[in-house]
Amino acid sequence: MSQTIAPRVRTLLLLLLAVTGALLAGSAPVSAHAALTASDPQQGSVVKEAPAQVSLTFSEGVAMSDGSVRVLDPKGKRVDTGKTSEQGTNTYSVKLHSGLPDGTFTVTYQVVSADSHPVSGAFTFSIGAPSTTSVSVSDQEAGGGVVGWLYGFARYLSYAGFILLVGGAAFVLACWQRGTGERSVQRLVVSGWLALTGATLAMLLLRGSYTGSGKVGDIFDLTLLSDVLQTKTGAALVSRLLLLAAGALFIAVLFGAYEKREDDEEKGDLTFGLAIGGFVVAAGLAATWAMAEHASTGIQTGISMPVDVLHLLAVAVWLGGLSTLLVALYRAPSIEPAVVRRFSRIAFGSVAVLAATGIYQSWRQLGSWSAFTGTSYGQLLLVKIGLVVVLVGIAWISRRWTARLSQAPAAKAVKTSAATPVKATAKTSAKASAKASAKTSAKASAKTSAATSEEEDRESEDEKEPAAAPAGSGDGKRATQLARQRAAVATARDKRLRDADPLRSGLRRSVLAEAGVAVVLLAVTTVLTSTEPGRTVEEAEAATAATSQEATGALAVDIPFDTGGKDGKGLARVEIDPARVGGNDMHVYVQRPNGKAFDIPEVKVSFTLKAKDIGPLPVVPDRIATGHWTASGVQIPMAGNWAIAVTVRTSDIDQVTVDKNAQIG
Template structure:
């Protein structure tokens, strides 16, 4: 047969190597660029507040979060200025009426100074979150408390966890899509060794990745130390969590999947009666769909779909989305394997896959639109958040993949019903009895001849396969599809560990509101007339606070006589009270600078609000008065 198109020599190998390098680079960039543990649950409030200065030690520290979280007894740590633990290491759940609040009791007799509160938890969508803030008792001080700068879920453990997360998705895609391709598109493929290897490798990858995620879960959500991977106590605790239950359920479902594979490549592949095979196909399709949906449900029940708005609808939609992705991309991998490794594949099988892929894309689009609305929520979040930007990249990749699939569909239409390979292989036969009579007397010679004939058949088979122009074009376009699909799966994996745009924008909006409330408005000033009742006991107090915002402020106090001349007095004291929040009084003793002028630096105001300022003036040993006036801070 004369070649009518360029041959597939080493170029596919080079393309596959290039795709592998590209994948490694892309995954590395995405994992490095994206936060390993985005704030899926956010700290929305605390008592004491961040930066607050309280007069006496509180009995406990409370933290309020934006959504449900999981905490252990060591999840909140309060450290003294010396770095010693200041809490009892017993967490109390105070959540009520939709408000998620946890508290930890403090030890009695705590000294004055600045305290550090470090917390770490697991959000409802299975991702670890952490943070830290400070407050002061009496007055701020230096602190030697050290809090790890590494975010929860980061470091080497975080990188390994992200890798096995990707491997689990890839394994699910190969196992589910490969089996669907055989049952729906090419039943004869159940007997083809390359397709068998593809499906089994997908199952093995998913099983190994699930086991690895279970073992890595303890350090991933806790210490961050790789040595804790084989901590049996930690593994027991993990199994009691929602994520641990999902992973262990996945392992049990993979046991059922192993039985499905054994039947598919055993009894089903050997069955020759078409009627019986049709019935078995239906049974395997139903059973396989149930198992695959169950495995997909382990993701839906433990990640983004299980939290936020409409979880009851979002979880089944997520299952449908995952099944559509696996059927499309996994079927694509199976088709590529058949085109490169199988002796031949009928046009009808490729056409069936084309129809199956189209249906998957329709389901993928419908479920993707709903998921995008649910996770993003607004056009601004689509372009202004990490999740939205990654989603745009995913959409662009899907569009390119569909365009390349359209090219593959055109090549499919040009395939011959019976390929040249099938026609020419008939000429590759063993010698007839007459020619082989001499060799049959010599078993060694017969075995050698059989090996030569097998090698000749393989060589001619590859030649005919590579010289088929339609097959060559289809292989090239499907290879391009597979390369894009690998990148698409990497982006999807990163999306699962990125904070949804809706929650990120809401957190930013809430943060912006708080920031706007504490924007410095410049110095605030009040004037208070006073009368201590003694000689020279009348005058006017002028108090200035700069910048009149939460945090550190500089305070100046001037005392004037009734004729508006600076007047010296023995003592001036100031106190700040925020009655609305029951904070204070916070006592301040300013230093005398010159006659009639007192000042205090680093006056700590813990939060904005309408504060009451009390000024005590003593004009003699026995004459003193306290006056007060409200001042707007922030």
């Protein structure tokens, strides 16, 4: 039996690692729920006098400590006091030293959003006039690197452990109470508890470095751990550990005292108590995610958090029960068709809850149809929806196999699913050996030899009935060995009978396919929970554009590009101030897909007014900082709908020209 299931288990494990690694390592560093919507001085602006402070405004409240915001002069020296303070709604500031020289200054920030994800970024402003700067902002995004990958993998394990723990226990209590005595089921549920507990402890240790320096050496920094415990996420993780302690007691009762109860009335009372207690623990565990992540921020938090708890519980009951059913079909001696039918009905209800809560969550996190295709969150959500549709389709096939299994003749069902208990075989083998030893040696040997030869003709070598102990041996060890051999033979025979049942085999294949899709679905969900919601992306872009327009009347145009080479994707932002006929100042910001400044060798811009057959008018801006190019005195001769073309070169051979129309003047 173990030889048959091992390849399938290894395949699922490899699939889990491959998909998780591809999604966590291949995805961009976390783009969190909070976004910078305004700053004073503004990004790229030129001020006549040195400001007394720098202020940052975010789309939501953030956690900020001293040193979270740094201001560097053109030589890379810090010119801020290091003390940050809150100035208003979602606005934070840091004081600057007096007597600052003219030139270009770089502002870097690293904070933690309300939904627990780290946020970092940088921008420049100039005093007097722009200048060159020696500051080079690292491409390392907060939440990335080795620590970011480890934290993401721990998040995946925590979700997987929660599903196995809650779903496995629910399957046993609601569908298959006899399963409490199955070792394979016990190991599955306990493995879920261990995975969730280990992942939670790992996240507590990794959290300080994950939201801070990103260094592996800071994982065991007790000072950082103390700081983490004072945050909302730290409190949620500690609460999860306390609930897991109660979960350990629940598991001990479920697979201990409950399994040994024989009185139906007592067992019924204990079932009710375990169901109530288990639901409280499971809902509490789900709430530790809902209260610290996306559901706890944004609009309608009073509704979204309970909905998120229901969503997580429905996922656990469906996918966790599916995993338990898969283990039972492969490892349990028998499983009644009524159990499969009961789980099928529960799974259908779970899918209905998932659909209802998922629609609400999608509306809340996206906000518009365009966010489905225009944001990373929407694109990942489309992938998740597709996987759920595939999973439901396979589940429908499983329901058909379940219906056929339940309609099978009783005699056939008994023949194919009933198994000889191993314990009973072990108890009777010693008696059989003793009786066999009482026979005379010559006559018994002849009969045993003939029986053995006849047995070899009927069965394969590994399923032969072992011979009895020699007469007069009285050897206890030999009797024990015979008991084990008889048990192994009985197990092999029962397995062969189960595998010969086409109905059970078909159900096993469909459930195995469901489990494989569920592995991929869980990995996509893990990445989705770490991605900035589409509603936040669009609101932040709108707020940034509105603030820029109100403050200066400048025109800002965002043009995505892809040179086709390695690391060739990004965004070119062209700002024209004051966007009128005559001379204008132009700034070009080149960013990576994650919003980080993109250091490229060359940028060119041209303006064309096709309606009047003017242009192209070329402009070659000067590089003043990483990803920041500027030009002064850009002449716009006439008002109209101008085509702004940007040529971006990311390497010696990779170059592309992209354009976009905008009204100037």
